[in-house]
Amino acid sequence: MPSVIQPRDERTQPSRIVPGYPQTPLRNPQQSLVKRAPTLSELTGPLDAAKRVRLLGGDIAGHGGKQAIGQLIHLKVRVLDEDGAPVGGALVEMWQANAAGRYIHPNDDDRAPVDLNFYGAARLVTDESGAFELRTVKPGAYPVPTNDGWWRPPHVHFSMFGKVWLSRLVTQMYFPGEPLNAQDRILNAVPDAAARDRLVARYVPPTGNPPDALVFEHQIVLRGRASTPGQP
């Protein structure tokens, strides 16, 4: 079924220029964005991008003598469209810092240690119910080199491919109860409080299953619906 893409409520999306985030005023357009009516070109998109890339699996905490250091966590994520329908077969890319707040990346020269058993990236495809699971360690917080007291709270990056070009999403997921959430410049660039809350994963009290990991659940909603609301 063709997808319908409607304008988003601006308050549920981040401002493009963020006070205290010095790259944003240099890289975001000054001119007004051009309004267009989506055509077939924007309402199609790569359904099988996974065939072009190498999948990495969702179990990235390591096993045996190669276990990453940190709090073992299970992330259970569901990917839905605006109708609440599962988005199955979607390519998901995830990356995060290690438990000490350090990324394996040439750009990260933070003083926190690298964990040789943790690369911190998963790439997989959602199942038919739009679900995917990650076994990882909880990322640490880290200071941003603005050197003015901005620390990123623990967070996980996601890059997702929906059914059409306009449903492509890059986002970040946060953890509940983190004191740094309240002052993070990226999380708080979203004006609407409820929309910010939806970027925070839900903590699931332990039930003994799995026995070794804390569980967090999260929901991601990609743009697009099968039909306009109100229509039969």
Added chain:
Amino acid sequence: MKGASLVPTGEATLGPFFPPRYVDEGANDLTVFEGRKAKGEAIEIHGRVLQEDGTPLENLVVEIWQADAGGIFRHSADPRHAQADPDFLGWGRAATDASGNYRFKTVLPGAPEGRAPHINVMVMFSGLMRILKTTLFFEISSDPVLSAVPPGRKGLLVAKKQGPNSYRFDIRLRGEDETPFFDD
């Protein structure tokens, strides 16, 4: 969840630590898919990505989406998708080098129904709180998306032919000759 109406998740910046291994070798070559050659005229699209002060941006991620040489999208929403070139995925990814240059090999897209030949382009990077989307054209032509762009800025969306099969498409995120981006 019939009748549900969920709010799309808030976007966020890609940040500076997008894993280099996510820019797979060959992901910027759309002329070959699963070992087979796509139909049509092979072309190269390349360009530089600059921020406001003219600094070239390294490790910025560019993705493209386009119709095949016959103007058909590899997607079920295209009424002609059964005739799409099976050897053309239509999607690719590149990252900019230290001089801010990116490069794709692809095929010259055909004209989709009601559109001029074009390539959808998106840019993701540290400092971009939302994905920036634009469209590359090969000439000023009758096209509903190009028509939406103010007259003085349309030329910024036309790739410059630099050789028989080579096109240059620079992307200026802000400032002089700023690339028109779409509000969607």
